[in-house]
Amino acid sequence: MSSPENTETTETTEPTATTIDSVRAEIGTLVTEAANPKYPDLAALSTQELVAGMNSEDALVPAAIEKQQETIATIIEEIAARMSRGGRLIYVGAGTPGRMGILDASECPPTFGTDPSLVVGVIAGGRAAVNQAVENAEDSEEAGAADMAALTLRANDSVVGMAASGRTPYVIAAIKAARAQGAYTVGFSCNTNSLLGAAADTALEIEVGPEFLSGSTRLKSGTCQKLVLNMISTITMVRLGKTYKNVMVDLRATNAKLHARSERTLMRVTGCDAATATAALTAAGGHVKAAILAIMTGLPAEQAATLLAENAGFLPAAIDAGTE
Known part of the structure; x- marks a missing residue:
């Protein structure tokens, strides 16, 4: 509630x-x-x-x-x-x-x-x-x-x-x-x-x-x-930028179901393998959007999170900024 x-x-x-x-x-x-x-x-x-x-x-x-x-x-x-x-x-x-x-x-x-x-x-x-x-x-x-x-x-x-x-x-x-x-x-x-x-x-x-x-x-x-x-x-x-394409990307992996869904989301959006998804998700503290940005730009998780904040949480804008 x-x-x-x-x-x-x-x-x-x-x-x-x-x-x-x-x-x-x-x-x-x-x-x-x-x-x-x-x-x-x-x-x-x-x-x-x-x-x-x-x-x-x-x-x-x-x-x-x-x-x-x-x-x-x-x-x-x-x-x-x-x-x-x-x-x-x-x-x-x-x-x-x-x-x-x-x-x-x-x-x-x-x-x-x-x-x-x-x-x-x-x-x-x-x-x-x-x-x-x-x-x-x-x-x-x-x-x-x-x-x-x-x-x-x-x-x-x-x-x-x-x-x-x-x-x-x-x-x-x-x-x-x-x-x-x-x-x-x-x-x-x-x-x-x-x-x-x-x-x-x-x-x-x-x-x-x-x-x-x-x-x-x-x-x-x-x-x-x-x-x-x-x-x-x-x-x-x-x-408000809480989604990317047609995918939930602002969820956090707080239980087993959400962790599995988060890994699948990373793999679907970025094309990475399961091991990469798991590592990125762990480095990002379970924050899917930050993990996606880290994979797609090659930035460390902490820097990816900062870049997201600088772009008001909008992932497409952060991707563009991180790949310039």
Whole structure:
């Protein structure tokens, strides 16, 4: 799990009848809460039919994302530009979206060699909500604002708020607070004309339609969130020079699997043999990118690492500089 992260579960009061009536009216208009007319009685279907039905619904997600590719690309460019100036990427959500953000954030250090503080996942209810639902936490506007304040956001930071409904109070409050602190904000939902989108600098609204199991937004909506976060983090890291060609080169060999992957990466990129890859990786302290540069330029590992730093970590530029 990425750090820093909210760790306290905020207590919230029980909702009043007036609040429940208001929410009932709101969700009654949401596509994500609608019953799917194609599957009126799941129990009446065979297991094979259920599998086929879920698979056909999931297949609708990429097509829905495709309609928003231009917006996603714009968001990535905004985030990458800010991160290149030292900013962070913050994901914030409640329930499934919060867990998706933490998952994506936690994968960045081993995949791209980033510091755990660079991409951060924040979830309503704190650490306890990762493994167990803290359902009332999503209603706390105070907690959303407080969790953003705790991060001491700056102008180069980017905050992606996620809520399938687009109306989650915790997430909307977090986005408003982040925007007030000067961060770039994205409101990512699976309903159009959302309150979350209206609160953010950029609205990303991808309508995937009613869920296979009505209202269970961990399904298509969750799949949509996962696919889009894959795009945001991966393509941002490409723009930041964390890859070379189509290969992960900023990973570090910290376990047996990563060591074997690192050796294969060196051999694939440089054409060297296994013994050379092993020696270069050891000399570079397990840093794949530095080992590649050392092999391709003939520089000692320490000098290769210095040259990388002088070129902001961009391997092609460092190779050019080292072979002039």
